[in-house]
Amino acid sequence: MKTDIVLGIDIGGTNTVFGFVDEKGKCVAESSIPTNSNEPADVLLKRLHLKVDELYSTVHETHKLVGIGIGAPNANYFKGTVELPPNLKWGIVNVLEIVKKYYDLPSAITNDANAAAIGEMQFGAAKGMKDFIVITLGTGLGSGIVVNGQLVYGADGFAGEIGHTIYDPEGRVCGCGRKGCLEAYVSASGIKRTVFEILSKTNEESEFRKFNFDELTSKMIYDAALRGDKIALEAFDTTGKVLGIKLADAVAHTSPEAIILFGGLALAGDLIFNPTKKYMEEFMLNIFRDKVKLLPSALPGGNAAVLGAAALIWNELKMI
Ligand SMILES: [Zn+2]
Numbered sequence: 001m002k003t004d005i006v007l008g009i010d011i012g013g014t015n016t017v018f019g020f021v022d023e024k025g026k027c028v029a030e031s032s033i034p035t036n037s038n039e040p041a042d043v044l045l046k047r048l049h050l051k052v053d054e055l056y057s058t059v060h061e062t063h064k065l066v067g068i069g070i071g072a073p074n075a076n077y078f079k080g081t082v083e084l085p086p087n088l089k090w091g092i093v094n095v096l097e098i099v100k101k102y103y104d105l106p107s108a109i110t111n112d113a114n115a116a117a118i119g120e121m122q123f124g125a126a127k128g129m130k131d132f133i134v135i136t137l138g139t140g141l142g143s144g145i146v147v148n149g150q151l152v153y154g155a156d157g158f159a160g161e162i163g164h165t166i167y168d169p170e171g172r173v174c175g176c177g178r179k180g181c182l183e184a185y186v187s188a189s190g191i192k193r194t195v196f197e198i199l200s201k202t203n204e205e206s207e208f209r210k211f212n213f214d215e216l217t218s219k220m221i222y223d224a225a226l227r228g229d230k231i232a233l234e235a236f237d238t239t240g241k242v243l244g245i246k247l248a249d250a251v252a253h254t255s256p257e258a259i260i261l262f263g264g265l266a267l268a269g270d271l272i273f274n275p276t277k278k279y280m281e282e283f284m285l286n287i288f289r290d291k292v293k294l295l296p297s298a299l300p301g302g303n304a305a306v307l308g309a310a311a312l313i314w315n316e317l318k319m320i
Helices: 041-056 095-102 112-123 188-200 218-226 230-254 264-268 270-282 301-319
Strands: 003-011 015-022 027-034 063-071 081-083 092-094 107-110 132-137 141-147 258-262 293-296
Touching (some): 027 041, 063 095, 063 112, 081 095, 095 107, 132 264, 141 230, 188 230, 258 270, 270 293
Antiparallel strands (some): 081 092
């Protein structure tokens, strides 16, 4: 008898990663193609279809494809659309309609942070939890909010944009065009902006002074912090403070059992977890204090995004 698998697809600005995942969260085969951000969506999906078929031919004798889950930026779960994704020149596209041309199977799409949240619930750190929030820290800051075992999509399918709640109304300009969003502080570019802000306020010697903005990476800040560099450590403290304050707010909205930090900056471990936890508790309403766990993702790093997209459709299949 063949084992059921679903196809999990994570469409990113640079690469589109996909894989076949069984019900226990085991990824039996995985591959990727470049996204080519200037290409229209139907061209990407056609290329993807060919590669998926190629990969499926390596597992189809023992496995049967039963559904397709997709994580993509600005994806609308209700409509099946991707709408004005910031890093792709797509406009508004109905991705699920195109996918249906190739596969007559149950399929679902949501943004990558929501997919990560369902992934954590089925296969990762949120197993057995009904109320939690996943924060994805990468180029930007995404969030997936689960309440009473259900992902919150909201009235229009776009709920869970903690990254674009305001930390400082007079603060940094954000990619969304407004000022002071959390994402402008807590993200790969956010921590770089913090380093340059600290440098502008001191004459202290720093290895960072020889780099311009594009040359500096968040990895370099991490490496310097591990060596005890004062400015790098201060940048992590500031990042954790902004995140901690906004997470204390998020707790007041849904009273989660845990908040899970996923990807990118979250991999900095104690450097980001310690200040975030400290400031989150400091700014928390007293009835919630010392109750909310702050946890790292427990999805295997290499294919976490694929597992999240696969979990999205496994979740649907179980409800049918
Ligand atoms: Zn914003």
